[in-house]
Amino acid sequence: MYVRDLAPVLHRYAKFPVVALLGPRQSGKTTLVKHEFPDHVFLSLDDDVLRTFAIEDPEGFLLTHENAHGIILDEFQYAPSLTTYIKMEVDKKRRPGYFILTGSQNFLMNKAITESLAGRVGILNLFSLSINELHAHNLLSDSLEATMFYGGYPRIFTDELPPADFYMSYILSYVQRDIGSLVNPKNMSTFRRFVQLCAGRIGQLCNVSALAVEAGVSVPTAREWLSLLEASYILFFAEPHFKNFNKRLVKTPKLYFFDVGLACSLLRIDNAEVLSNSHFQGALFESFIMADFYKQFCNQGFRPEVYFWRDNSGAHEIDCILDMNGTSYPIEIKSGKTVTSEFFRGIDYWNNLAQAHPDNSYIVYAGEQKQLRKQATVLGWKDIKDLVGVLKGAQLPLKI
Known part of the structure; x- marks a missing residue:
């Protein structure tokens, strides 16, 4: 088992009577909660008998498994109606961390949790392994392409599975x-x-109408399917960052995948060498970095504040903006492995427009050398592993 960055936050949230741990299938949710709450009774609603019992007689189900420590309800999305009876139990007994819920389908759990357990539940997300977690367990390859191709799903590493087989x-x-x-x-x-088709649009503005036409479905169907993919933690959207710079700004979100190993499989990229020569390499690298920032926020119990900025003409863009502590940190993501002056063009424009200090600006690139430039701090892809935590806790800009 891999120690997860979210573990201490999970215990902090156990002050709530109910903790919900949501995330994509096979991201390690079950392993994590069983390890962190070993005295809780573990019940998987993936089991037909338990699920039928929970749905047909929820009150009897909870009474049968009553104990002194607590209950883990795994794959909770299969019996969301239990929330009404969990609420009654919580209101009667108020036991911190007694109910631990896990699920991989946000669209089935969200309404049940928010309507029945409002004010009683702490909600956290667990995704595939982050760069920091891969590094901590000596799983981080020296090859960027291999790291991206493998992705971060724990089972690939624990069972030594070929990524192509796992993702299929x-x-x-x-x-x-x-x-x-x-x-x-x-x-x-x-x-x-x-x-x-969504995988082929990674890092692009999400034009739903064009996507619908190419897929041969209606625009409402395309919107519904995008919502399903987002709610089941396959992909996410980076919203545009808005500030009044007296400029017309783009308002369409950009599309990214939480795990680029999965995206590689969907794009029929069969190995790391193919990835290094693929015209998708730049977009996948951008998604890899954006997703890791998202994971860093979630692994520390923060709401992700990951945006991008682009003017309406498309002439000027910042790949990523992190909003923290009242400060906006512009970050350009470059798939090149050699730092060039072109890397700083967007940062220079944005800092001038926003009247921002270059000390808060970063370039993340596919190389490994750290550099402190006058326009921005340059970080190799491995060096971003704890950037969100550093910026969240820092009174001063990150120094190298």
Whole structure:
């Protein structure tokens, strides 16, 4: 088992009577909660007998498994109606950290949790391994392409599975188990193609109409499917960063995948060498870095504040802006392995426009050398592993 950065935050949230740990399938949620709460009774609602009991007699189900320590309800999305009875138990007994819920389908859990357990539940997200977690367990390859191709799902490393085999199985399982009941069976092949088309749009503005046309579905269907993919933690959207610079700014979000190993599989990139020569390499690197910033926020219990900035003409753009402590940190993400003056063009423009100090600006690139330039601090891709934590806690800009 890999020690996860979220573990101390999980215990902090156990002051709530209910803790919900949500995230993509096979991200390590079950392993984490069983390790951190070893005295809790573990119940998987993936089990047909337990699930039937929980749905048909929720009060009896909770009474049967009553104990002094607590209950872990794994795959809670299969019996969301339990929340009403959990609420009654919580209001009667108020036991901190008694109920631990895990789930991989946010669209089935969110309404049940927010309506029934408001004020009683602490909600956290666990994703595949971050750069910091890979580094901590000596799983981080010296090769950027290999790191991206492998992705971060723990089972790839624990079971020494070839990434191509793992992700093919993962996609089939995801479509059949998580989406099968929500998408018309006649549309399943179209949905799989839709997911592949999304992978091909990583790092781009999400033009739903164009995506719908290419997939051969209506715009409402495309929006619904994007919502399913977002709610099941396959992809996420970076919203545009707005400030009044007297400029017309783009208002469409950009699309990214939480795990670029999965995206590589969808794009039929079969190995690290193919990735290094792929025209998707730059977009995948950008998604890799953006997703890691997102994970860093979540692993510390913070709401992700990950944005991008682009003017309406598209002539000027900042790949990433992190908002923390009242400060905006512009970050350019460059897939080149040699620092050039061109890397700083967007940062220079944004700092001048925003009247921002260059000490708060960063370039993240595919190389390894750290540099303190007058326009920005340059960081290699491995050096971002704890950047969010440093900036969150820092009174001064990061020094190298």
